[in-house]
Amino acid sequence: MTVLSTHGLVARYGDFQALYGVDIDVAEGEAVALIGANGAGKSTFLRSIMGLMAVKPEMVRLDGQPIGGTPTDRMVQKGVAIVPEGRRLFTGMSVDDNLRVAMDQADRLGRTGGWSLERLHRLFPILKEKARTEVQNLSGGQQQMVSIGRALLSQPRVLLCDEISLGLAPKVIREIYAALPEIRAQGTAIIVVEQDVGLAQSASDRIFCLLEGRVTLTGASSAITREQIAGAYFGGSHAVV
Amino acid sequence: MQWFDALIQGILLGGMYAQYALGMALMFGVMRIVNVSHGDLVILLSLIGISLASNFGWGPFTVMVALVPLAIALGWLLQKVVLNKVVGDDPLPSLIATFGLSIALQNMMLQIWSANSRSLPGGGIESQSIQIGGIYVGLLPVLVLTFATALTWGLDLVLKRTRFGRSLRAASADVEAASMSGINARAVYASATAIAVGILGFAAVFQSLRSTVAPADGGAQLIYAFEAVIIGGMGSVWGAFIGSMVLGVSQAIGFRIDPGFGVLAGHLVFLLVLAIRPQGLFGKV
Numbered sequence: 001m002t003v004l005s006t007h008g009l010v011a012r013y014g015d016f017q018a019l020y021g022v023d024i025d026v027a028e029g030e031a032v033a034l035i036g037a038n039g040a041g042k043s044t045f046l047r048s049i050m051g052l053m054a055v056k057p058e059m060v061r062l063d064g065q066p067i068g069g070t071p072t073d074r075m076v077q078k079g080v081a082i083v084p085e086g087r088r089l090f091t092g093m094s095v096d097d098n099l100r101v102a103m104d105q106a107d108r109l110g111r112t113g114g115w116s117l118e119r120l121h122r123l124f125p126i127l128k129e130k131a132r133t134e135v136q137n138l139s140g141g142q143q144q145m146v147s148i149g150r151a152l153l154s155q156p157r158v159l160l161c162d163e164i165s166l167g168l169a170p171k172v173i174r175e176i177y178a179a180l181p182e183i184r185a186q187g188t189a190i191i192v193v194e195q196d197v198g199l200a201q202s203a204s205d206r207i208f209c210l211l212e213g214r215v216t217l218t219g220a221s222s223a224i225t226r227e228q229i230a231g232a233y234f235g236g237s238h239a240v241v
Numbered sequence: 242m243q244w245f246d247a248l249i250q251g252i253l254l255g256g257m258y259a260q261y262a263l264g265m266a267l268m269f270g271v272m273r274i275v276n277v278s279h280g281d282l283v284i285l286l287s288l289i290g291i292s293l294a295s296n297f298g299w300g301p302f303t304v305m306v307a308l309v310p311l312a313i314a315l316g317w318l319l320q321k322v323v324l325n326k327v328v329g330d331d332p333l334p335s336l337i338a339t340f341g342l343s344i345a346l347q348n349m350m351l352q353i354w355s356a357n358s359r360s361l362p363g364g365g366i367e368s369q370s371i372q373i374g375g376i377y378v379g380l381l382p383v384l385v386l387t388f389a390t391a392l393t394w395g396l397d398l399v400l401k402r403t404r405f406g407r408s409l410r411a412a413s414a415d416v417e418a419a420s421m422s423g424i425n426a427r428a429v430y431a432s433a434t435a436i437a438v439g440i441l442g443f444a445a446v447f448q449s450l451r452s453t454v455a456p457a458d459g460g461a462q463l464i465y466a467f468e469a470v471i472i473g474g475m476g477s478v479w480g481a482f483i484g485s486m487v488l489g490v491s492q493a494i495g496f497r498i499d500p501g502f503g504v505l506a507g508h509l510v511f512l513l514v515l516a517i518r519p520q521g522l523f524g525k526v
Contacts, residue, residue: 050421072420072421073423073425073426076420076421076423082421088415088417088418089414090411092414093407093414104404105408107404154423
């Protein structure tokens, strides 16, 4: 059952067009990976869904309802949450307070779901240990866990993850990706933007490859070959649409 | 003893400045808005308070009870109608908007109340004094400092402990990330300005009790609030409080050195802090 879908999604920064009609969909409990080179439009795609770019209503649908361009806080209310690129934690606030902000708002917006602080502490035990530490004093991996936790406590139906492995040690990356199955088991749909193709393949059901604002490859993650990805990633004669 | 007396008088004077500075620190801290009309809002509220007192025969604390909710409503409206349209990464639009508002407010007040100086009759509390350990202090300045301390403490507590306070701090740290967590930044901003101007409701009563007010007086109040916030460190509530004390004490000591030197001494300390520690005494780099 498709939860979120985009239809001919177009986005631009002034005169520069970043996305040229992107169609991507994700179903309940499914993980979809979005890969592509720098500047392919991956982050722009997530920002467009999240109401951070001007897009037409019918370009983004949640449960079939047009919701494109809805203000970001209202998107959270509708059940879409994002782990933004660069984590974007609230500096000067403790781990607990960062998480509490999301819980406060979920409460205010009337969002309920399976995520609680206790459950998050079971998923990432270090967050309990560091509860009172200000977030700028955490390691990169710990910060990423706070950022993921903050998004989960919004009780999302769709979770968007923007390069959550960026700048982290391989061991930490494994630890973070190990959390995805539990999130999916909840029925949450996940869209991950990932630079590491191998990681993207292993963590997702389906892959979409973006090149210069267009989808150049799509298919089941287990069926796609490295050659196909190489062609779609860099373009040229191998591009498969 | 003379210098100890100056220190005490300076701290009491700082209590008045703290009541201006708190709201300014809050607005700057959360929205990066420097509200140029801050002083004019104090004067506007003072004049409204004086008119209420003379028309209904109210005492100063009855006026305060009426004025604070009015100030809260005024702040909320100011944010909704004007500031939410100009707030953003660029500080210039809000600076220009509040500068324009400042001029408009001054002219409006001149039209309604004329250029005459007025004050709020306090029924005697403005001239009472109490003796503490060999020095005499005015009852009114002590009340002002008490209110200033309570307001600072209360605001700090709200920021640290409440849902609203967390939203404010989150929006202050990263407004886009705050919206990604479901925070409606504009609603939070409206509440922040409502609180900032609401505090001026208290300040207006005390200001018009301790001296006279006239429509053109706003600029001086703005400067003191601004200096206190800079000395203490932009955006920190207790920083603004301590900054106000430093400013008050500098002025009081300056007055003891030479009666004409007091205000200038405050400005010099402000410039000194700006030169040596531009982030303020309690500011983070």
